[in-house]
Amino acid sequence: MSLAEANLTLMTLPFNTQAKLGMMRNRFGLTNQIHEHDLPFIDRPDVLRLFLGDEGLVEKGGEVTWVPPLPFYFELLGGLFNGDNETAFGLGNIKYPLVTGRARTFFELGDFGAIQLGMSVANGLQADRLNNLILGWDLKYKYVPEGWQHPLLTVAGELLYQMRRVNTPGTEATIDENGEEIPGTPGRKQTLNRVGWYAYGEVQPFRFGLLSRFAPGFRYDWTEYPTTPGHQWAVQPYLSFWPSEFLRFRVGYKHTQGNTPGCCTNTADFGSARSRTSGSSSPRSSSAPTPHIRSDGGESHA
Numbered sequence: 001m002s003l004a005e006a007n008l009t010l011m012t013l014p015f016n017t018q019a020k021l022g023m024m025r026n027r028f029g030l031t032n033q034i035h036e037h038d039l040p041f042i043d044r045p046d047v048l049r050l051f052l053g054d055e056g057l058v059e060k061g062g063e064v065t066w067v068p069p070l071p072f073y074f075e076l077l078g079g080l081f082n083g084d085n086e087t088a089f090g091l092g093n094i095k096y097p098l099v100t101g102r103a104r105t106f107f108e109l110g111d112f113g114a115i116q117l118g119m120s121v122a123n124g125l126q127a128d129r130l131n132n133l134i135l136g137w138d139l140k141y142k143y144v145p146e147g148w149q150h151p152l153l154t155v156a157g158e159l160l161y162q163m164r165r166v167n168t169p170g171t172e173a174t175i176d177e178n179g180e181e182i183p184g185t186p187g188r189k190q191t192l193n194r195v196g197w198y199a200y201g202e203v204q205p206f207r208f209g210l211l212s213r214f215a216p217g218f219r220y221d222w223t224e225y226p227t228t229p230g231h232q233w234a235v236q237p238y239l240s241f242w243p244s245e246f247l248r249f250r251v252g253y254k255h256t257q258g259n260t261p262g263c264c265t266n267t268a269d270f271g272s273a274r275s276r277t278s279g280s281s282s283p284r285s286s287s288a289p290t291p292h293i294r295s296d297g298g299e300s301h302a
Contacts (some may be wrong), residue, residue, distance in 0.1 A: 004035070005058075018065045026057040027077055027102055028120045030138040030158045040154075040202060040217060041238050042252035047160050047196030047223040051134060053087035057122065059098060060084065077102040083124040088134065088226075090127040098124030113143035113153075130165035130189065150204050150212075157199030162226055164192045196223025202240075215240045225260070232258030 007022030025033045032052065036044055043049075048056055063079030083089040083098035104118040120136040140156035170187035202217035221234040238252030 016067050016069065019062060020065075021062040023058070023060045024063075026059055026079065026081070026100055026122070027063065028052075028057050028100055028122055029102075029136040029160070030118065030140060030156060032056045040240065041200060041219050041236060042250055042254065043236075045158070045198040045219070046221040046232065046234055046256070047158070047198055050223055051088060051160055051162055051194075051196060051226050053085060057085055057088070057100075061094070061097065063100065073106040075102075075104045077104075081124075086127070088122070088126075088132055089124040091125040091129065092127075093125075096125050096129075098122060111146075113141060115142075116140045126164075128167065130167065132165065133163045135161045135163075145207075148207055151202075152204060154202045154217075155200075157197065159197040160195065162192070162194040164194070164226065165189055166192055166227065192227060194224040194226050196221075198222070213242045215242075221256075228260070230258060230260035232256060232260075 007024045010019045059081035061081030079100040081098040084092045102120045118138045138158040142151040143153040198221040200219035204215040206212040219236040224231045234256040236254040
């Protein structure tokens with residue numbers, strides 16, 4: 001058992017700003033700040049898991065948010081953190097902090113719904129003191145017909161681009177079959193440029209009755225590996241069910257395939273749940289045990 005989050009939020013600071021201090025899920029991109037049991041789908045998107053680790057970006061530090069007085073909604077965020085994340089950064093020293101930023105805006109489209117656009121950045125040092133820069137772009141669209149209490153359609157996606165400095169080892173001198181020496185090559189530093197993205201759509205097509213509690217969805221993932229050659233893709237249909245406004249169950253199936261042997265797994269999840277404390281404006285969530293069915297390679301499993 002480990003601590004998930006522990007932070008303090010100052011809501012009403014001067015100049016329309018807010019501050020958050022402590023250990024937190026960083027507001028990087030669309031879904032990193034959401035706990036896994038609260039995601040609309042059954043697991044965290046592949047690009048976030050591979051680029052940021054299984055738990056995503058969870059850091060100790062602080063961030064400040066500013067909403068400038070503009071005729072449309074626009075939010076700016078900046079943060080300084082330890083950089084403890086071992087997958088993407090790992091130096092873990094506030095003297096050389098992980099710097100994060102995010103810009104987000106929101107537009108009403110009248111009868112055609114609303115759209116949110118965002119851009120994020122995370123820049124910090126790895127354990128070997130080489131730099132890693134990750135940029136992100138995200139989009140989310142919702143269509144809520146007049147008189148409905150929930151979206152009829154949700155479409156969203158996120159793209160990450162990594163520029164990671166690494167040490168490339170050199171080679172030793174060798175002797176060929178003629179007895180001549182082949183000189184070795186010195187080690188050098190290089191930048192690995194990697195990209196990954198995901199997109200999903202979800203519909204809740206019934207306004208009333210039992211069927212209005214069901215929402216089928218579909219997610220597609222495509223990502224390169226952050227430090228090795230190759231890529232993988234995945235498809236994931238899923239179904240959410242709300243027995244009440246305080247509880248949600250999800251069931252889904254995921255097929256993953258890549259161009260590197262042993263790259264990936266297939267996963268079927270059952271029984272993930274979300275609950276809230278009645279009357280609380282901020283959810284207190286708990287998750288039921290989630291069994292997994294896994295196998296290596298690209299084979300499908302029912």
